[in-house]
Amino acid sequence: MGSLILPSKLKTSSSVFDHRQSSLFFKTPKKQKKIQSPVARLFGPSIFEASKLKVLFLGGVDEKKHPGNMPRTYTLTHSDVTSKLTLAISQNINNSQLQGWYNKLYRDEVVAEWRKVKETMSLHVHCHISGGHFLLDLFARLRFFIFNKELPLVLKAFAHGDGNLLNNYPDLQEALVWVYFHSNIPEFNRVECWGPLKEAGGSSFIRGPTTSIDMIPNPCQTDCSCCFPPMTLITWSADALNGRDSDGVNEGQNV
Template identity: 35%
Template sequence: MDRFDPAKLAVTYIAPITPFRPFEGRKYTLTHSDSTGQLFLTIGPKYLYTNSQYKDEVYAEWLQTMGEFTLCGKVHVTKGDFDEQHSKVRFMIFRKEMETALKALVFGDQAFYSCFPWLLDAPIYIKFESVYPEFNKMIYYGTPRQYMLGVTEKTHKK
C-alpha cells in the first residue's frame, strides 16, 4: 500500500448504506491487491470477510460510547495461526501501512462527512488482535480530519 493514491481506490456501497446515510451500522472493510496496489473499500451494514489466508483486511465501524463517537477498527495479527516472528512482521507492516489505510477509508467515504461533519474530529482507534501480548494493542490514530486534509491537500496540488 505504501502511499495513498486516490486513483487506485475502488469504493462499493452495500444497501442500505449510501454515501450519505445511515450513520448507525456503517461498517468498513478495506482490502488491497499486492500485485496492482489497488485498494478496495466496501461500506455496508456488515463486514465483508474474505477467504484470504493472510487476513490483511482492515475493518472499522462507528461506535457511540457515553455520547462520544469513535471510529473503531481492527486488524488480524494472529489468533495462533502465525508464529511469533511472523506475527511481529505482520504487526510491523500493519503499523507502517495504517496511515495509508486510514487515508483510503476516510477519503473513500468523504461524502458521508458532509452530512456528519462533527465526525471529522472523532478519535480513531485501531485494535491489533494477537495472541502475543506485545502485538495485542489498541492504538490511537488521530482523527478523520487529519487524514482527509492530508489527502485533499496532495490531490489539489497536482
C-alpha cells in the same frame, strides 16, 4: 508463502475480486509453486492514490445515513493480482471479500466500524497481527511494524471512500480513532488511540502509547438511546485470539 512486500505504489488493473484478493500489505510473486518463508522488503512511505481505490456501497448504505443511526462498517482489502484497493462500506463486515485460502493465510485485511458511545462518535479499526497460523506468529513483529506503517494510508482510504459522509457530517472528522491490534502474543495485542480522524491519517501524526482498558469507550450496560450499535460488529476467530484481547476483554463484548 511468498515474500512479503510493502508496496509503495500500486499497479492499475480492472478486475478486483480474485481468489488471491486482500493482500493489503504482503505480496506473493507470480508463478509461486511452493510456500516459502516470508521476507520483508520495505519500500518508502506509501502514497495513497485515489485512482487505485474501488469503493462499494452495499446494503443500502449511503452518505445520507449517519452511522449514529444505522450500522456502518469498512472492509478494506488489496488484490495481489490487480494491485487495487477495494473498500466495502456496508452495515456489516463484507465477508465475501475475506473468503479463500489466500486471505486466511495472510490475514492482512483491515476492518472498521463507526460506534456511538454515550452520544460520542468514534471509529474503531481492527488489524490481525498473529494467531491462527504459525507463520503469522513467527512474523508477528514484522506484521505489527507494517500495519502501523500502513494504517495512515488505510485511514486516508476510509476518509476518501466515504468522503460524502464526512462532508455531510463534518463532526465525524473530529471523532477519535481507536486501533485494535489482535495477536496471541501479549506484546502486540493492544489498543491505541490515534486521535481525531482528520489528524490520524496525516504525515505528521505520531501515534500514542498503548491505551488503558479504562480509556476505551464502553457503551451503557442497559438499553439506552445514547449508544449505537449496542454490540460490536467486528468478530474474530477465537482460535486466533484465544478468545480475548490484550486487556482481558472477552471477544464479542462491548469494546
